[in-house]
Amino acid sequence: MAEFLDYFRKERLPHIWCPGCGHGTVTGALVRAIDRLGLDKNNIVLVSGIGCSSRAVGYLDFDTLHTAHGRALAFATGIKHASPNLKVIVMTGDGDCTAIGGNHFIHAARRNIDITTIVMNNSIYGMTSGQYSPTTPHGMLATTAPYGNVEYDFDVCGLAKAAGASYVARATSYHVTLLIDLIEKALQNKGFSVVEALTQCPTYFGRKNKLGGAVETLNWIKDRTVNVKAAAALSPDKLEGKLLIGELYSGQRPEYTASYGEMTAKVQRTYNDYKGGNRGCELNSD
Amino acid sequence: MAETIKLMQGNEACTMGALAAGLQFYAGYPITPSTEIAEMCSEELPKGGGKFIQMEDEIGSIAACIGASLTGKKSMTATSGPGFSLMQECIGYASLCEIPVVIVNCQRMGPSTGMPTSPAQGDVMQARWGTHGDHSVIVLAPGNVKECFELTFKAFELSEKYRVPTFVLTDEVIGHMREKVVMPDPKSYKMPQRAQPSTPAGYKPFEADPDGGVPLMAPFGKGYRWHCTGLFHDETGGPTGKPAKADALLRRLDRKITKNIDEFTDYFAEGLEGCDVAVVSFGSSAMAALSAVRRARKEGKRVGMLRLKTLWPFPDAAVRKLTASAKKIIVPEMNLGQVALEVERVVHGSAEVVKLGKVNGELFHPDEVYAALKEAF
Ligand SMILES: Cc1ncc(C[n+]2csc(CCOP(=O)(O)OP(=O)(O)O)c2C)c(N)n1
Numbered sequence: 001m002a003e004f005l006d007y008f009r010k011e012r013l014p015h016i017w018c019p020g021c022g023h024g025t026v027t028g029a030l031v032r033a034i035d036r037l038g039l040d041k042n043n044i045v046l047v048s049g050i051g052c053s054s055r056a057v058g059y060l061d062f063d064t065l066h067t068a069h070g071r072a073l074a075f076a077t078g079i080k081h082a083s084p085n086l087k088v089i090v091m092t093g094d095g096d097c098t099a100i101g102g103n104h105f106i107h108a109a110r111r112n113i114d115i116t117t118i119v120m121n122n123s124i125y126g127m128t129s130g131q132y133s134p135t136t137p138h139g140m141l142a143t144t145a146p147y148g149n150v151e152y153d154f155d156v157c158g159l160a161k162a163a164g165a166s167y168v169a170r171a172t173s174y175h176v177t178l179l180i181d182l183i184e185k186a187l188q189n190k191g192f193s194v195v196e197a198l199t200q201c202p203t204y205f206g207r208k209n210k211l212g213g214a215v216e217t218l219n220w221i222k223d224r225t226v227n228v229k230a231a232a233a234l235s236p237d238k239l240e241g242k243l244l245i246g247e248l249y250s251g252q253r254p255e256y257t258a259s260y261g262e263m264t265a266k267v268q269r270t271y272n273d274y275k276g277g278n279r280g281c282e283l284n285s286d
Numbered sequence: 287m288a289e290t291i292k293l294m295q296g297n298e299a300c301t302m303g304a305l306a307a308g309l310q311f312y313a314g315y316p317i318t319p320s321t322e323i324a325e326m327c328s329e330e331l332p333k334g335g336g337k338f339i340q341m342e343d344e345i346g347s348i349a350a351c352i353g354a355s356l357t358g359k360k361s362m363t364a365t366s367g368p369g370f371s372l373m374q375e376c377i378g379y380a381s382l383c384e385i386p387v388v389i390v391n392c393q394r395m396g397p398s399t400g401m402p403t404s405p406a407q408g409d410v411m412q413a414r415w416g417t418h419g420d421h422s423v424i425v426l427a428p429g430n431v432k433e434c435f436e437l438t439f440k441a442f443e444l445s446e447k448y449r450v451p452t453f454v455l456t457d458e459v460i461g462h463m464r465e466k467v468v469m470p471d472p473k474s475y476k477m478p479q480r481a482q483p484s485t486p487a488g489y490k491p492f493e494a495d496p497d498g499g500v501p502l503m504a505p506f507g508k509g510y511r512w513h514c515t516g517l518f519h520d521e522t523g524g525p526t527g528k529p530a531k532a533d534a535l536l537r538r539l540d541r542k543i544t545k546n547i548d549e550f551t552d553y554f555a556e557g558l559e560g561c562d563v564a565v566v567s568f569g570s571s572a573m574a575a576l577s578a579v580r581r582a583r584k585e586g587k588r589v590g591m592l593r594l595k596t597l598w599p600f601p602d603a604a605v606r607k608l609t610a611s612a613k614k615i616i617v618p619e620m621n622l623g624q625v626a627l628e629v630e631r632v633v634h635g636s637a638e639v640v641k642l643g644k645v646n647g648e649l650f651h652p653d654e655v656y657a658a659l660k661e662a663f
Contacts, residue, residue, distance in 0.1 A: 009513070009524075011524075012524055041511065042507065042508070042511065045357075045506050045507065047353075050516075057513075058513055058524070061511055062511055063507060063512060064511075064514070065353070065356065065506075065513075065514050065515075066513070066514065066516065067349065067379065067516065068349070068376055068516060071346070071349045071376065074346035074350055074353070075349045075350065075352060075353035076353060077313075077339070077346070077349075077350050078311070078313060078339075078349065078352065078353025078354040078355075079353040079354065079506065081311070081313075081337050081354065082310070082311045082337055082353065082357045082359045082361075083354075083357040083358075083506070083507060085507070086506065103342050103343060103346070104342065104349075107341075107342040107346070264332040264335060267332040268332070268333065
């Protein structure tokens with residue numbers, strides 16, 4: 001591997017994340033997957049929204065775009081559509097991606113546009129200090145769920161698959177080797193790819209729910225998961241309340257920018273001497 | 287190819303102006319009365335290798351345009367009231383991050399869903415102050431179909447040159463009206479060009495003269511590897527919480543527009559020399575106003591017309607000049623007095639400002655402005 005820190009803007013370190021936060025682990029996994037594939041640094045655009053997780057892009061040495069809360073995928077769609085040769089990667093939080101940005105998420109999946117999305121899911125709004133998110137499990141505590149979360153959480157991967165993503169996988173900041181492998185595969189998929197990385201927020205999620213520190217919060221995440229391969233041999237009661245990790249879906253569907261390119265090529269064959277539009281009607285001279 | 291003469295609709299002329307300026311990317315969401323622009327872009331752009339996308343909402347539309355612009359492509363979206371409201375947060379993003387983008391807002395009656403197919407001019411203040419925080423934008427207001435072409439073209443020039451979100455504020459009548467347009471020979475166009483750095487070595491994405499300079503913009507994907515954030519940032523693009531840096535950034539963004547006002551302020555004037563009464567208007571209201579002014583002038587009244595083509599930054603100097611002779615200034619507009627407020631601020635009591643607001647979803651009739659003129663004399 002190239003020097004790990006060569007992928008970082010060293011002058012921007014140290015990062016803002018709390019001790020024990022899992023976002024750094026996920027960021028590291030992305031960098032390692034990029035390195036393994038030997039992707040050209042100058043051809044990658046990293047896009048994020050707003051949140052602790054979205055701060056990751058500012059530390060990384062690529063063209064990086066830290067956008068508005070929930071909008072990373074919409075900005076990324078513009079980048080990829082306008083310049084399809086760029087490798088576009090989105091780093092987003094559970095709130096950023098599935099609450100305020102939920103609409104862009106399902107539509108990016110529906111288009112199957114070639115963007116790799118890493119959802120850093122810590123089951124909480126970290127940046128605003130611990131409100132419940134669409135992925136906070138039912139009954140868990142948050143600053144806006146002081147009596148336990150009344151709502152039920154999204155299955156982010158199920159949502160992505162149902163909406164049309166062509167590669168869907170889940171890992172955690174505990175299962176780092178798996179996470180790197182899955183991101184590597186996601187980066188190779190020509191289409192909309194989602195890797196959900198369950199990650200610990202000891203400061204707000206762990207402490208509020210009396211899970212202990214970073215290690216205990218990480219273990220709590222680990223204990224919620226079962227590898228999709230192992231799951232095949234387990235009885236349904238053993239899988240009750242568990243989240244599957246591993247590659248959950250991989251399929252082939254037409255990719256948006258490729259389809260648009262084909263349509264454009266056809267249109268251009270018809271209008272091969274296009275001079276910037278010819279609208280309006282001729283005026284009657286009489 | 288020489289110049290061509292065409293009969294076209296305002297929305298059509300906006301589209302043609304954008305294409306003439308080198309539009310490469312359009313993202314939008316359908317909304318009356320702007321939708322024709324999206325429809326035409328979906329048809330025209332692929333012919334020249336450009337890109338169209340219908341996004342899931344207007345927030346996504348402006349976001350996608352900003353993303354496309356960051357890769358160096360000239361980008362535009364078009365919308366109307368409710369959609370313009372949804373775009374506001376990202377307009378602030380484009381303003382702070384200095385990303386060129388053009389927005390056509392074909393105004394309709396608001397607030398809320400309002401009267402979707404009726405003209406209005408109620409977004410004047412929103413166009414200036416719609417997003418939170420002090421910020422810079424430029425707003426142009428065509429008064430006829432020909433100007434839809436010219437001012438959309440100009441919006442690209444200004445947006446690319448000053449790296450600022452630029453709006454073309456039309457309305458339902460201007461957008462749907464059909465008029466003769468003389469389109470210049472495409473060979474005579476001076477294509478709007480964004481100033482770019484020549485080498486990544488030592489590139490600082492937000493480095494510029496603190497007194498209103500415009501930094502050079504590197505497209506993404508060309509080895510510059512720069513950071514763009516909606517947080518306050520220093521010259522390197524990195525977020526900063528330093529009060530001095532924040533202050534310098536916001537003041538530079540303001541100065542880069544205000545110091546160049548004279549370069550792009552544009553208006554139409556008739557009979558202002560020595561007038562006793564002046565009419566200040568814009569867009570489709572100005573059509574009725576001008577006809578009333580001409581009628582009064584034929585009757586020997588000393589009345590003049592100032593039609594604003596640049597709405598923001600507000601053309602203070604042009605309005606202030608009116609007070610050299612005018613004792614009264616009548617401001618017909620399809621709202622409850624938004625431009626009139628600015629006129630009041632500028633003349634500062636040295637002339638009486640008459641707010642002639644119309645908010646019933648109908649155009650002004652020349653008689654209404656004529657009646658106001660009669661009363662003024
Ligand atoms: C429009 C808007 N609404 C609300 C906020 C406040 N806000 C900032 S980050 C955030 C939540 C972030 O949560 P998540 O995406 O899960 O990321 P995390 O911080 O947990 O990594 C919120 C609500 C904002 N910045 N913009």
